[in-house]
Amino acid sequence: MAREQLIAMAYHWNEFDDRAALAFALSGKVAALLARSVERRGTALLAVSGGTTPAKFFAALSREQIAWNKVIVTLIDERFVPASSPRSNAGLVAANLLQNAAAAARFVPLYHEAASIEDAARADNEELKALPWPLDVAILGMGGDGHTASFFPDADTLPTLLDPASPRIVLPVHAVSAGEPRLTLSAARILEADFVAVHIEGAEKRAAFDEAMGPGPKKPIRAVLDAAPVPAEIYWAP
Numbered sequence: 574m575a576r577e578q579l580i581a582m583a584y585h586w587n588e589f590d591d592r593a594a595l596a597f598a599l600s601g602k603v604a605a606l607l608a609r610s611v612e613r614r615g616t617a618l619l620a621v622s623g624g625t626t627p628a629k630f631f632a633a634l635s636r637e638q639i640a641w642n643k644v645i646v647t648l649i650d651e652r653f654v655p656a657s658s659p660r661s662n663a664g665l666v667a668a669n670l671l672q673n674a675a676a677a678a679r680f681v682p683l684y685h686e687a688a689s690i691e692d693a694a695r696a697d698n699e700e701l702k703a704l705p706w707p708l709d710v711a712i713l714g715m716g717g718d719g720h721t722a723s724f725f726p727d728a729d730t731l732p733t734l735l736d737p738a739s740p741r742i743v744l745p746v747h748a749v750s751a752g753e754p755r756l757t758l759s760a761a762r763i764l765e766a767d768f769v770a771v772h773i774e775g776a777e778k779r780a781a782f783d784e785a786m787g788p789g790p791k792k793p794i795r796a797v798l799d800a801a802p803v804p805a806e807i808y809w810a811p
């Protein structure tokens with residue numbers, strides 16, 4: 574099969590006129606999937622990304638009228654900073670998602686004070702074992718360097734992070750380009766999700782995505798999409 578055809582099978586492209594329309598469509602889709610999971614198994618497990626992109630989507634999702642008291646929200650990844658830091662992904666979720674109807678959700682953070690990022694990841698791994706895996710919904714972002722979750726191209730344990738057979742839930746990440754150390758869900762746990770979306774916005778991110786999916790060294794976003802058992806949904810707006 575031609576390479577173009579293989580790549581085309583790795584994802585579905587969903588394009589919107591503007592960011593508000595994207596936020597509305599993605600929040601409606603995620604709310605419907607969470608409601609379906611609550612109906613089927615009495616609970617729903619959602620993992621969201623941080624960074625700068627998701628705020629509008631979080632605000633829209635927070636107003637969706639579903640049984641949020643049965644929903645558990647956790648993070649795809651986190652910087653090793655407390656929730657009070659402007660760089661905290663937990664802080665972003667608290668300020669934008671855990672409000673309105675979604676204030677009733679249970680939030681499980683990844684950051685805890687610890688002597689090292691390895692200790693924090695081990696503690697997270699134990700704590701998160703109690704969650705109702707697999708994820709129902711995983712919302713990924715992507716950096717301009719082709720990283721997704723905290724799978725940075727220069728992470729010193731990238732093959733371990735991306736290992737689709739990893740038994741780990743949370744892993745520590747050291748990458749010079751990441752700034753501070755990180756905590757991330759393993760690719761194995763992300764790829765088990767019923768629904769995986771990548772939320773990106775702007776012309777630069779589109780160009781970075783196209784480049785990552787093209788020929789050349791395999792960027793982390795491409796490694797994740799290629800390993801996904803069902804095609805991921807890409808949500809993009811200019």
Ligand SMILES: O=C1O[C@H](COP(=O)(O)O)[C@@H](O)[C@H](O)[C@H]1O
Nearest residue numbers: 622623624625626650714715716
């Ligand atoms: O560092 C991170 O970056 C990515 C992308 O963030 P953005 O600011 O470019 O939207 C994000 O998906 C990830 O959760 C975050 O930790």
